[in-house]
Amino acid sequence: MTIRLLGIFAGLGLTAVLVLWSLVPGLVNFAMPEKPEYYAFQEANIAPEGGFSFEGPLGTWDTQQLQRGYQVYKEVCSACHSLKYVAFRNLEDFGYTEEEVRAEAASWTVPGINQETGEAASRPGLPTDQFPSPYPNEIAARAANNNAVPPDLSLITKARKDGVNYIYSLMLGYTEPTAEDLAKSPDFETPDGLYFNEHFYNINIAMAPQLTPDRVTYADGTAATPEQMAADVTAFLAWAGEPSLIHRKQMGWFVILFLLFATGLAYLSKKQIWAELKSKKD
Known part of the structure; x- marks a missing residue:
């Protein structure tokens, strides 16, 4: 019996040590984050007036906004950024018909294979294709962007802290440093080929406005103001990162209601069972 108790306590102690080992470093980093040499001058991101329609527990997709955001991505962002985890057929999620998706896919050129020679070739896209990369490889991407590789945008709102607000802020963050900004870092400068962006983590960004x-x-x-385009493309990228976001929220409400119903049912069952036992005891 004594050996068994010692084994249980030893196991609990080892578990506690492992839990602390995994949690303490994270808590320390959260409490005392390392400051980079340069950091965004505007640490608080901005958001569009009224926020985004998909935010909050009752949020929904604004299909018109998503279509506008896709247009901004296609006509502006796709020149440098890929969207490799999204297929053309996914456009049906926000209002495009099968015929429109087929026509939209065909307007893109995707890499393929010549069926006669087996060599690499290009062809019109199909609904089952993913959005293509604008560059054949990383070397070409660096050569065209001052040695910086434009990130894929499929999961960009999930990969950045404060995702949607950060992307929205970044699109509108091209300004000139103020005296207050320069006071924070007297040695700051923007090298040739880079652009000042007050919301970018390292301040100097390779992407031009x-x-x-x-x-x-x-x-x-809709009037295509910078604020409107930034909000629209941010909403589109939020959808690209998690197309099932709204469905997940709706399912969450269903689960909560089901659990409340099950809890009430269990409580009534308990009352009935114990009432019978109590009456027998009396």
Whole structure:
């Protein structure tokens, strides 16, 4: 009996040590994060007025906004950024018909294979294809972007802290450093080939400002201001990162209601069972 108790306590002690070993470093890093040499001058991200429609427990996708965001991605972002985890057929999720998806896919050129020679070739896209990369390889991407590889945007809102607000802020963060900014880092400078962005983590970014007024012409007549385009493309990228977001929220409410019903049913069952036992005892 004594040996068994010692074994149980030893196991519990080892478990506690392992739990502390895994939690303590994370808590320390959270409490005392390392500061990089340069950091974003505007540490608080901004958000569009009224926020995004998909935020909150009752959020929904704004299909018109997603279509506008896709247009911004296609006409602006796709020149440098890939979307490799999203297929053309997924566009049906926010209002495109099968015929429209087929036509949209065909407007893109994707890598393929010549069926006669077996050599690499290009062909019009199919609904089952993923969005293609604008560059054949990493070397070509670096050569075209001052040695910086443009990140894939499929999961960008999930990969960055404060995802959607960060992307929205980044798109609008191209300004000139103020005196207060320079006071935070007197030795700061923007090298040739880079651009100052007050919301970018390292401040100097290789991507030039993209969302100039009327850069795109929206099919629904919405005014293409930088703020509007930034909000639209951010919403589209949020959808690309988690297309099932709204379905997951709706399922969560169903699960909560089911658990509340099951809890009430269990409570009533308990009352009935114990009432019978109590009456027998009396």
